[in-house]
Amino acid sequence: MLCVVALDANNHIYPIAFAIVDSENHASWKYFMMKLKEAIGVVDNLSFVSDMHASIIHALELVFPDAYHDACYHHISMNVIAKFKTDHCHKEMWNAAYAFRKSKFHRFFNNIKQMDPAIAQYLEGIGFDKWTRVYFPGNRYNVMTSNYAESFNNKTRDARTFPVTTF
Secondary structure, X not given: OEEEEEEOOOOOEEEEEEEOOOOOXXXXXXXXXXXXXXXXXXXXXXXXXXXXXXXXXXXXXXXXXXXXXXXXXXXXXXXXHHHHOOOOOHHHHHHHHHOOOHHHHHHHHHHHHHHOHHHHHHHXXXXXXXXXXXXXXXXXXXXXXXXXXXXXXXXXXXXXXXXXXXX
C-alpha cells in the first residue's frame, strides 16, 4: 500500500491519498503521484519526506519536479546502525539533523567525523540538504521523519489481509 499523509497545526495525521498496489515499483509510484497531483494540483513550496526508496525518488522527479524531497531522519539513522553495526554516533547525528544554525550543525558533524569518519562520509554522500533541517532548501515545518506515514501503514496493516472491496 502506498500512502501520503499530512499534518495539521496540532500535528494530527490526515491521510491525503492511498493506493493498493501489487508492489512498490517505478510504475506504481509514478501512477500514484500522478493521481495525487490531479487531486492536490500545483502546490507552492511542496515538501515530501520519505525513506528515499528509489521508486519514490523517480516518481517525484517526474511528477513533482519542483517539490522538495528529503530523507527521513529515522530511516537514515537505522541505515547507519545496520551498515556500520553501531549507534555510537546517534546523539551527534540527531543533534546535527535537528540543528537550526549552520554553526551548530558543523560542530555536531565535526564530532561525528572524529568519532567515525566512515559514518561522516556516508552522511556527506547522502547530502546535507536531504537529512538536515538547516540545509534543507524548502520548508519542513519541523517534520524530520516519515513516521506519520509509517503510523498510517501500521494502523491499516491488519486490513490488508481482507479483499480489496472490504478494505
